[in-house]
Amino acid sequence: MSYLKIDHAGKTFPASGGRENVVLQDVRLDIAKGEFVSVIGHSGCGKSTLLNMIAGLTETTSGGIILEGREVNAPGPDRAVVFQNHSLLPWLSVYDNVKMGVQKVFGRTKTKAERHDWIMQNLDLVQMGHAAHKRPGELSGGMKQRVGIARALAMEPKLLLLDEPFGALDALTRAHLQDAVMEIHARLGNTMIMITHDVDEAVLLADRIVMLTNGPAATVGEVLEVPLARPRDRIRLASHPDYVRAREAVLRFLYERHRFVEAAE
Ligand SMILES: Nc1ncnc2c1ncn2[C@@H]1O[C@H](COP(=O)(O)OP(=O)(O)O)[C@@H](O)[C@H]1O
Ligand SMILES: [Mg+2]
Structure with a gap:
C-alpha cells in the first residue's frame, strides 16, 4: 500500500451555460513516505487544483485521494500548504x-x-x-x-504541500530557500510535494518529477526519476550528466506539449 495514493482522481468545475470544465482526469500517482515529488506543467493545467485536492481544500469529483489508507475529503493538520x-x-x-x-x-x-x-x-x-x-x-x-x-x-505535517512557493522571489533568495527546504526534508524525512514551473528547481529538489499534460482534462504525462545522491549541491550538479539529462527530459516534455497546444489551436 502506498503512503499517498492519487487514485484515478478527476476534477470538474461547473462552467457557464450549464457546461462543465474538466480540469483533471484520471490522475494516478503513488507516493512513498518521505519522498520529494515535484509537479510541473504549463500554467493553467491544474497543478494548484491537484494540490488543493490533496490538501482537502478542493473536492475531488471522481476517483479519490488516499493518505495512509484513509480517504482525504477535508483539510487536516496532517497536511500543511505553503502557497505562492x-x-x-x-x-x-x-x-x-x-x-x-x-x-x-x-x-x-x-x-x-x-x-x-x-x-x-x-x-x-x-x-x-x-x-x-x-x-x-x-x-x-x-x-x-x-x-x-x-x-x-x-x-x-505528514505531508508538506508547496504551491510554487518561491515563484515570486529573486533568484538568490530562491536558492537559499531551496537549500533550506532540502535541509528540512533531510532532517525530518517528511513527504513533500512541490509545484513549480522552474525546471532547475524541480530537478534539484525532487526524487521524482511528475509532468502534467496540458488541460483541459490534464493528467500525468510522464514521471521522471531523478537519480541524484543527496545532499545535493547546485553548483556541483550543474554539470553532472544525470542532472543535465533530467533537465533535458523535462524541457523536452514541456516544449513538445507546448508545441502540441499551439498546433491544436
Ligand atoms: N474554483 C474554481 N472554479 C472554476 N474553475 C477553476 C477553479 N479553480 C481553478 N479553476 C480552473 O481550473 C484550471 C486549472 O487551474 P489551476 O489548478 O489554478 O492551474 P495551475 O495551477 O496549473 O496554473 C483553470 O482553467 C482554472 O480556470
Ligand atoms: Mg497554480
Whole structure:
C-alpha cells in the first residue's frame, strides 16, 4: 500500500451555460513516505487544483485521494500548504502567525513553555527567529515565505504541500530557500510535494518529477526519476550528466506539449 495514493482522481468545475470544465482526469500517482515529488506543467493545467485536492481544500469529483489508507475529503493538520503568495495574517506578528498553527496541533500535548520553544525553533530553522515580533508588512517577500514555511513545518505535517512557493522571489533568495527546504526534508524525512514551473528547481529538489499534460482534462504525462545522491549541491550538479539529462527530459516534455497546444489551436 502506498503512503499517498492519487487514485484515478478527476476534477470538474461547473462552467457557464450549464457546461462543465474538466480540469483533471484520471490522475494516478503513488507516493512513498518521505519522498520529494515535484509537479510541473504549463500554467493553467491544474497543478494548484491537484494540490488543493490533496490538501482537502478542493473536492475531488471522481476517483479519490488516499493518505495512509484513509480517504482525504477535508483539510487536516496532517497536511500543511505553503502557497505562492504567503497567507500570513497581517495583523498578527510573525510569532503569532506560527503560534496559531502550533496551538491547533499541540494545544493539548505541549505545555505553554514547550509551545514557545517549538515556535522559536521553527522560526530559527528558517532564520527568522530575530523577526519574531515583526508584522508581515515589515518583511520582504522572501522573509514572508520563510515564515509561511516555518508555520507549515511547526505543525509537523505528514505531508508538506508547496504551491510554487518561491515563484515570486529573486533568484538568490530562491536558492537559499531551496537549500533550506532540502535541509528540512533531510532532517525530518517528511513527504513533500512541490509545484513549480522552474525546471532547475524541480530537478534539484525532487526524487521524482511528475509532468502534467496540458488541460483541459490534464493528467500525468510522464514521471521522471531523478537519480541524484543527496545532499545535493547546485553548483556541483550543474554539470553532472544525470542532472543535465533530467533537465533535458523535462524541457523536452514541456516544449513538445507546448508545441502540441499551439498546433491544436
Ligand atoms: N474554483 C474554481 N472554479 C472554476 N474553475 C477553476 C477553479 N479553480 C481553478 N479553476 C480552473 O481550473 C484550471 C486549472 O487551474 P489551476 O489548478 O489554478 O492551474 P495551475 O495551477 O496549473 O496554473 C483553470 O482553467 C482554472 O480556470
Ligand atoms: Mg497554480
